Amino acid sequence: MIPTTKDDTTFDNNNKEMPFTSDQIFDAIRNAQGDTPFHLYNGDMIAENARHMIKSFRNHFTHYTNYFAVKATPNPHLLDLLKQQGMGVDCSSFAELILSQKVGFKGDEIMFTSNNTPDKEYQLAYELGAVINLDDITQIDAMKQALGGEKMPRMVSLRYNPGPLKQGNAIIGEPQEAKFGLTAAQLPEAYAKLKALGVDRFGLHCMVASNELQLDYFEETAKLLFNTVAELSRSPMSLTFEMINLGGGIGIPYRPGQKPVDFVQLAQRIANQYNNIILPLLSDQQQYVNANIKEIKIVTECGRVVTGPYGCLITKAIHHKSTYKQYVGVDACMVNLMRPGMYGAYHHITVLKQNNQNNQNNQNNQNNNNLYDIVGSLCENNDKFAVNRSLPNIEKGDILVIHDSGAHGHSMGFNYNGKTRSAEYLFTTTNNNNNETKTFTCIRRGETLDDLFTTLDFSKWDNKDL
Numbered sequence: 001m002i003p004t005t006k007d008d009t010t011f012d013n014n015n016k017e018m019p020f021t022s023d024q025i026f027d028a029i030r031n032a033q034g035d036t037p038f039h040l041y042n043g044d045m046i047a048e049n050a051r052h053m054i055k056s057f058r059n060h061f062t063h064y065t066n067y068f069a070v071k072a073t074p075n076p077h078l079l080d081l082l083k084q085q086g087m088g089v090d091c092s093s094f095a096e097l098i099l100s101q102k103v104g105f106k107g108d109e110i111m112f113t114s115n116n117t118p119d120k121e122y123q124l125a126y127e128l129g130a131v132i133n134l135d136d137i138t139q140i141d142a143m144k145q146a147l148g149g150e151k152m153p154r155m156v157s158l159r160y161n162p163g164p165l166k167q168g169n170a171i172i173g174e175p176q177e178a179k180f181g182l183t184a185a186q187l188p189e190a191y192a193k194l195k196a197l198g199v200d201r202f203g204l205h206c207m208v209a210s211n212e213l214q215l216d217y218f219e220e221t222a223k224l225l226f227n228t229v230a231e232l233s234r235s236p237m238s239l240t241f242e243m244i245n246l247g248g249g250i251g252i253p254y255r256p257g258q259k260p261v262d263f264v265q266l267a268q269r270i271a272n273q274y275n276n277i278i279l280p281l282l283s284d285q286q287q288y289v290n291a292n293i294k295e296i297k298i299v300t301e302c303g304r305v306v307t308g309p310y311g312c313l314i315t316k317a318i319h320h321k322s323t324y325k326q327y328v329g330v331d332a333c334m335v336n337l338m339r340p341g342m343y344g345a346y347h348h349i350t351v352l353k354q355n356n357q358n359n360q361n362n363q364n365n366q367n368n369n370n371l372y373d374i375v376g377s378l379c380e381n382n383d384k385f386a387v388n389r390s391l392p393n394i395e396k397g398d399i400l401v402i403h404d405s406g407a408h409g410h411s412m413g414f415n416y417n418g419k420t421r422s423a424e425y426l427f428t429t430t431n432n433n434n435n436e437t438k439t440f441t442c443i444r445r446g447e448t449l450d451d452l453f454t455t456l457d458f459s460k461w462d463n464k465d466l
Helices: 022-031 043-058 076-084 094-103 119-128 138-146 186-196 215-233 263-284 286-290 304-310 339-343 359-364 449-453
Strands: 038-042 065-069 088-091 110-113 131-134 155-159 201-205 241-245 297-300 311-322 326-330 349-352 369-375 384-392 399-402 423-432 435-444
Touching (some): 022 038, 022 399, 038 043, 043 076, 043 263, 043 304, 065 304, 076 094, 076 423, 088 094, 119 131, 138 186, 155 186, 155 241, 186 201, 201 215, 215 241
Parallel strands (some): 065 088, 110 131, 201 241, 241 297, 326 369
Antiparallel strands (some): 349 399, 369 384
């Protein structure tokens, strides 16, 4: 969806707190030698948020973990930070598996969920001991063939698409229109086939939401999955499930006034459904008693809610244009943050005056606002970060902080128009002997033209004067 003029004005009079002070933003710019744009992540806040999420669920589920969706922010420094807090990784490609391996994830710390999967990805996931989550019944034979035709993982999970049994949300669409997952009718056949091939440990997964903030939605999904597991466990196959993956999709409050998902309340709601549906199953079904399974592991695969609110895209105003509308051109573009142009998604913007003086007053003074389109330099008319946005007066050199780029920001970048992708910086605080040290670390340098051209063959012109 391309942004339209119905955009943002309803929310403009509400301020939104940044994950950094204005002084920290300008310190980061100086650290980057003034080279904008760049993405900036608050590692302290990311770590605290990850710990809070894990603790909230482990109060009810002893073996809970969140498999962080690598696609959200595929940077080894951030993955390592989350590993230290006790999270695993959710991978969907060969590159994401390699990246996770390099950081030190192994075995069931890795969930591999892909679709239309090449053989080499199954092979690597198997070698790493990852939990493999299959997207389709035909992938059972595909995986077996990829692994040489004789071996299979001991544990396999299946991705369930509930179709009309579950309403989708506005971003991801209706489940029956999605290319992902098996139908309810296919699940028994698929599990029977896996069991016949020697698989004896099973999981079930479902992912039907994206950027959802309503607790009811996730509670309903958990209830659906728990009932499905109960039905399959009581079937003549006597399946024994070890893991239920509730998926991801927990949203963040992109717009001012929206409330974040409360992990404590969410975990409690899911625990209530688990206690009503799964606990009786564990005591009633003989296969669970024989296997001595006292708790089916509950996991999630959230990315956005873990890192999203704690990253910003820092960009500079470089041009002003007045035609039928007021345009402010910045040195960032869709290459740096695709979501507004691709989805019409809202990202809040804070304007910092270039001299960093009276910035708080500048934000609070709504009488000095103008309606702007904030645009990049791509040859595409949807290269816009905001449409008809009420913002304080913007001058050349002012800094625009685009909020909530900590997930699906840099990772969705591309090189159209020959644009190079920007750097990433991580802000962290360390304490040594009661001395607090704040550090900005470049965790990914900005691309250069050499990077952009490295795959091209210029040999025909090597001996020509250019």
